[in-house]
Amino acid sequence: MGKVVNITEAASIGLHSMVLITQTKGQINVNEIAERTTSSKYHIAKILQKLVRDNYLTSQRGPAGGFALAKPPETISLLNIYESIEGEINLSECPINKPTCPFKKCIFGKMTVKMTRDFRDYLNSKYLSDFLDF
Amino acid sequence: MGKVVNITEAASIGLHSMVLITQTKGQINVNEIAERTTSSKYHIAKILQKLVRDNYLTSQRGPAGGFALAKPPETISLLNIYESIEGEINLSECPINKPTCPFKKCIFGKMTVKMTRDFRDYLNSKYLSDFLDF
C-alpha cells in the first residue's frame, strides 16, 4: 500500500508519549505508556531518553518513578518534540537527493516542498497545552 | 534530518525512468538509465519489470534492446506509475495504524490526510506527455 507521509515509529512514539505525559498528573512510566500506545517499551524508553536530554522531560527512577514534563505545556510545540527525535525538518527542494538528476526541473514540481512545509507549519502551530483534554 | 515525505527509491526510479523513456526515441536500456539517474541498475531492472507486467512498458531483449512506452504518453499518469510500483495510495485517516490509539482524535488533525490527498492529486494531474521537454 503506497504510503506517502512518513512518520517514523520513533516520531510517533515521541509525540504520542508526550501528549500522554501532558495529560497525566504526576509521573507516568514506560510500561504504562507501552500499554496505552501498543508500542515496544524498549523503543519508548530509548526515545524518551532523548527528550530528557533535550530538556523536554524529567525522569525519575525507582518505584512510582517515571516521566513528567520539564516545562509548561504551553512552551513545548509538537515541532520541538518531532525535531528533538528526527532532527531538523529539511525544507530544501529535492525529495530524493541524488548526486545528479537527469532533468532541468523536479518532476514533483513544488508539491513535496509544499507538503513538507504544511506539515512543519502544523507541528509548529500546536503546543502540548492544546492536548490537555484530547 | 527529519524527512516527512517518503518517496521510496523504488518509486523515484520508476517515475524518473518513465520520464526518460518518454523523452527517448526508440529504446533505452537499463545501463543508460542507471547512468543518467545515478541509481543501481539492478534495482532499476526490477522496477521496470513491474511496469512491463502492468503494461506501461514494452521491453525487448538483445542488442539495441531496451524499454519503450507501451502506449501514448497522454494516457499514462504519474499516479499510474506510482501505484504500479507502490500499490494504491491509502487515503484513510491514521498515518500510524496501530491496533489501538490512546486518543479520541488524531494528534495530526487532518494534516496527514490532506498531504496524502494533495500528493495523490498532483500525481493524478500529470501525464507523461507533460514531460516531453523537461
Added chain:
DNA sequence: CTAATTTTGGTAATTAATTACTTAATTTAT
C-alpha cells in the same frame, strides 16, 4: 549458426530502522 547484448527471474548481501535484552544506577518503601 555463433557471439554478443540485453531483459528476466531468482537469490544473496547489505544497510537502516525497529525491537529485544541485559546490566548498572537510582530511588522508594519497609
Added chain:
DNA sequence: ATAAATTAAGTAATTAATTACCAAAATTAG
C-alpha cells in the same frame, strides 16, 4: 540496610528496503 521498581545505556537480534549477483532466455548482427 534491604528489596523492589524504575530509568539509563550499551549491545544484540530482527525485519524491511535496497543493492548486488548470477544463470537463463531472447534477440540481433555478422
